[in-house]
Amino acid sequence: MTKAVLIVNPSSGGEKGKEYTEFALEILKSMYDDVVLKETAKGGDAEEFSEAAAKERVEAVIVMGGDGTVNECISGLAEEEYRPKLGIIPLGTVNDLGRALGIPLNPEAAIQMLPDAVTKKLDVGKVNDGYFINVIAIGKIPEAVKDVDIDQKTRLGSLSYLIEGAKAFNDSQSYPFELILDDDEVIEQESSLVLIVLTNSVGGFENMLPDAKIDDGYLHLVALKGKTLMDKVKLIPKVISGNVTNADQTLYRKFKSGKIAVTEEAIELVSNIDGDQGDNLPLTVKVLPSHITIFVPA
The missing domain is CATH 3.40.50.10330 (Probable inorganic polyphosphate/atp-NAD kinase; domain 1)
Known part of the structure; x- marks a missing residue:
């Protein structure tokens, strides 16, 4: 049965x-x-x-x-x-x-x-003791987006995220990140926004990372380098056209496991995991390749 x-x-x-x-x-x-x-x-x-x-x-x-x-x-x-x-x-x-x-x-x-429907395999991300299926976001914009309440989401849909994100867009605050990727690459990067992504769709932008596949066995990291409003404005067409990974204003890496931290102990920075509030940094992340079998259109 x-x-x-x-x-x-x-x-x-x-x-x-x-x-x-x-x-x-x-x-x-x-x-x-x-x-x-x-x-x-x-x-x-x-x-x-x-x-x-x-x-x-x-x-x-x-x-x-x-x-x-x-x-x-x-x-x-x-x-x-x-x-x-x-x-x-x-x-x-x-x-x-x-x-x-x-x-x-x-x-x-x-x-x-x-x-x-037919079935496909789906990569899953592990972050500390939890899991994510789409994106970990760290920085000023995800901090603003996490405060969107249920009533606002019900009335405005995805526009509610855009409104709150836009309010934080002009904020020039950035954080000193240490990114340890696949144990052998250590990057220190000042950034106002770090994303760790599993799929091509981020925040409703379906072409943001066109090379990210649901079953490619990788996590995809994007860190915004620019601090000024003009740096961020220049990035908007690249987000829409899917050229984020080779933009001058971003750092891009694909990796399988890593650690994301801030180098100043006094800074307490919370992550946003799949749209909800996640753990404070540091974060230990890894990909679980082809971990779930999922129904997709034939």
Whole structure:
């Protein structure tokens, strides 16, 4: 008997989770003998639900929510020896992983895709004792973005991130980073923004890192070198056109494991992991190649 678990974050996407749950259940019941619905009520629920599903050895876990909920589900699966196949129904503000996978951003279309979907392997990032699926961001802009509240996201969608990010864009504050990559490269770089990325889509910019693939076995580091507003303005066309990696204003490296720290002990700097507040620096990061099997459009 085949079994799937549907994990829904009812508050994602302006509370559209409730609207699409019945349709998702209908489609999944045509695919599996038994489908169990689990709705999140607080942070950590999705991780707990997916971990339990893995221990039960169900065939598939389908998650309906934003990048934060997807992150929780993958975190719940990542430590398990048996990991069910994962399906994503995007409902969040940005849905970077859905974009990178080519999954329809319209929830109804994403649900309709599932019966004909194929599977691909997905790299997962490990950061300290947690996991990430898309991006770690460190600096003034992610500090501002983390303060976007749920009401603002519901009303304005991804524009809310843009508004808060723009407020911090003119801030010239930078930090002294030490980047240790693959044990043998040590870089000291003053920067106002450091990104560690797994996929080509960052903050809704789907071509920011065109060489970053979901299964390439690498983490991709981008650090902004420029301090002035003009340096940052010059970078905007390169972000849009996918030329960030060879821009004069950025440092780019691809690597498999590393440590990100600030060289001044007095500086306390917090990371933003997949859109939510993460650990304070220093961070130890590594890639887990092809760690999750995920449904994508045929």
